[in-house]
Amino acid sequence: MKAEIIAVGTELLLGQIVNTNARYLSEKLAELGIDVYWQTVVGDNDLRIQEALNTALSRADLLIFSGGLGPTMDDLTKETVASVLSLPLEMDIDWENRIVGLFAKTGRTMTDNNRKQALIPQGARLLINDNGTAPGIWLEHGDSVIVMLPGPPRELEPMFAEKVMPLLRKEAGQIILSRVLKVTGIGESAMEEAIADLIRKQTNPTIAPLAKYTEVHLRVTAKTDTREEAEVLLDETEELLHERLGDAIFARNEETMADVIAKMLFATKLTLATAESCTGGLLAHYLTNVSGSSDYFIEGLITYSNRSKINLLGIKPAIIREYGAVSEETALSMAENVRRRADTDLALAVTGIAGPTGGSDQKPVGLVYIALASPDGVSCRRFNFMGKRENIKERAAIASLNILRLYLAKHYG
């Protein structure tokens, strides 16, 4: 099956929004083993939507439209497709009632424009929208399938995942399952070296690496006749990858590193505090993105000045004088002191030079010390991160989380 994605919306052509729908749909189609050869963006203009439709029908057999299903005069996708294919539009009574009910409930006034959202081309299948008033449409036309989806990602994404993917899987006649393993703390080239032979020789499941900012995602995809067979294949490959990469694999699918840490802290009932200098609160922000983090995250200190390191954290002025605020000694002392201060089981401390100013030959921009204090004592690691101020802050915060994750996995995993 060859697919073309057609996004409709003048706001895309004005550069007001980025076409994240095309990325999302392309990724999901790749998971299904369907090739996308073209992505097209066209404005809210019937002649150009017509041209896009005719061109796509000539070179693809699966057309996915996003956008242009709303209630306004500018929303033309459904009308134009129906007109090109000479299909009359028919009212879907169930959907009309749903819209009527929705307006009655919220007390808003319903117009004829709202009602037009319940019109669908003759012979098409309506795809229920659980997050809005525009239904999606699945239309088989000759050898081609035309799918029309609403533009807002929070409507398009669940509709595609829950309503369209099952239909496409049936169309493809095979089960395609995939799983993402997230890897960090090992360079991209070191990782490729460790698993290059697997990537090369494996055909089912396939293994596809994708470098993200501070991590690499390995997407493992199996094609089989049944879900059970696919799961078995995925499990086998995951085990192989674990043998090679060990605890550099930190999470699966949608999980973040903060989620993984949260799980272990919930399970062990251990508590945590942080002392940050160069990351300026970002480490605590990541930790507190997890709902329920107040169960284990007791407090965080951002000791951004030497004055604060001394007064708030009780770092001895002699340590800062002798070794500097960015040093192993200061990091160790920060971790020990915040653990004692907050009376927690664990404490993370970060001190470094985020730049662009403040670096020297001995201590360049990007130099960061990260210390972990635990019931087993306190230890420190030194890093040299590249990039701009924001990048260094992010890399330092993620490296701190990773140190905590590895400690928890080793002692409580």
Added chain:
Amino acid sequence: MKAEIIAVGTELLLGQIVNTNARYLSEKLAELGIDVYWQTVVGDNDLRIQEALNTALSRADLLIFSGGLGPTMDDLTKETVASVLSLPLEMDIDWENRIVGLFAKTGRTMTDNNRKQALIPQGARLLINDNGTAPGIWLEHGDSVIVMLPGPPRELEPMFAEKVMPLLRKEAGQIILSRVLKVTGIGESAMEEAIADLIRKQTNPTIAPLAKYTEVHLRVTAKTDTREEAEVLLDETEELLHERLGDAIFARNEETMADVIAKMLFATKLTLATAESCTGGLLAHYLTNVSGSSDYFIEGLITYSNRSKINLLGIKPAIIREYGAVSEETALSMAENVRRRADTDLALAVTGIAGPTGGSDQKPVGLVYIALASPDGVSCRRFNFMGKRENIKERAAIASLNILRLYLAKHYG
């Protein structure tokens, strides 16, 4: 002039990356008054690049390609365009020397593939790449202009802004200047009401609002014969907008709210501390994204637990017992106490319910109190934010910055 943007790259069709280049180029072309009617994405495949080129030549007179200029066999944009237009490729000696020199300097081995980046179609103009080895290309062909740009945004964006935009302005024969005014703290509809007549009646400069996440951007664009005339028109309109919107306008162009605050704190030499609960460090993270922020940001406390609010910040247990951790009384006390503790001029405190759990009928998810302590005393504001946990954290952190900005503007502006 009608433009079509053609992005080349299989990674786009696999959904591995999002097409931010198309958004960037569309926005810049809109600033120049050039209409974009189509955006197309095609893989690293010569036949399909050929088809995209021919189609675009039939319906646009400005074609902008991004990607496919690298050194590998997969990079086919330049070769395909030259072949379709029957133009031989010629070595640009200056650029060849530049690549040779670069490889000599870094000690890497240079291959013939690297050398092919210095080839340009006969009659084309080479666009210098200050951030990579692939030059851009400006090619006039009949009535059409074909521009080829490297794919990485950090190469494409400066090349387009510095090399291509001046050429396009000359092509257009007019000066087009624009300025962005950033607005916050006033609802989008309230803002539209305040300036609807200006948006409607103004034709030069035009005023175009664009709602961003926690702010609205007003892009003011003037077209004139000289730069001076354009600046005068922009100044006049900016004054008009200031009369209507007052200090809801917080910054211009690339400036962030943290930048604006930093400027005022640098100028006044005032110092700042923060005490955060629900924002979990995000407020301090925003403040410390500014280089040099250690001059004024002394420390931040993330008192995520009641225990921490009491032990670290000295909030009276009776206050938490009587009013709750999320209350005006607690927020006021947090701000006063952190200001005293850190011995700073100013202090911001945030406490609220980020959700999704922890809300009640009296205190729903999204309820946030923000207090500011200053030499003029301490005050508190109450907010009800909508959205997910991350959204509520972001909105609360931005609202805190805005309270500080308005205080500084009023007393020291």
